[in-house]
């Protein structure tokens with residue numbers, strides 16, 4: 001039986017920038033062994049929530065991994081693997097060196113570097129310079145970094161951006177394998193079709209407010225697609241953001 005204590009719990013996050021409330025009492029859970037998609041149109045508040053979860057920004061409310069704040073972890077990569085847009089690092093640095101530097105900072109064995117490169121299909125690029133990687137290869141490298149410490153929690157911001165159809169198919173299989181291993185997975189997306197293909201649970205956010213949450217099947221109940229759910233739950237017109245599809 002799967003342990004259910006390794007959950008990501010977001011509770012009552014409120015965040016204001018100037019006059020604007022960008023997060024309004026955001027609460028939800030991502031459960032162990034499940035893929036939870038955090039879905040919403042551009043500007044809905046997804047990245048802001050994930051940044052708070054990863055200790056990169058502050059707010060009221062709490063955001064925890066198995067009951068602990070990200071900032072309390074001494075070697076965070078061994079607990080949480082996260083991938084955001086961009087891979088960082090100097091463009092002239094080689095892929096393997098990049099991973100070794102990150103591994104060293106978290107007390108992770110260099111042996112793990114070759115392992116994660118193999119998992120994400122980048123072994124042949126280990127000597128390539130970061131600046132020469134394609135967008136999709138950069139995404140894979142971001143996933144390699146996330147996996148370095150073999151973490152329980154995986155948090156990914158728009159992980160399929162820049163991937164071609166083969167890459168997207170690969171990603172779906174990859175992330176399912178990770179959840180089957182009992183990992184807790186939270187990924188953000190503004191693409192409904194992507195979420196429908198990969199998620200067990202879904203949390204929909206719009207204008208900084210969670211408007212639906214639950215098992216994908218339940219949220220979709222009696223509706224043909226998440227597009228219908230989204231339009232049925234948001235104000236007509238306002239939510240019709242072409243970029244959402």
Ligand SMILES: Nc1ncnc2c1ncn2[C@@H]1O[C@H](COP(=O)(O)OP(=O)(O)OP(=O)(O)O)[C@@H](O)[C@H]1O
Pocket residue numbers: 017022040041042043044045046047048049190
């Ligand atoms: N530092 C900041 N100062 C002012 N406003 C901000 C700041 N950071 C975010 N915002 C605003 O907060 C809202 C939510 O932004 P956020 O990046 O969280 O959205 P998102 O759902 O991740 O969107 P996308 O899909 O486009 O990445 C947006 O209206 C954005 O302009």
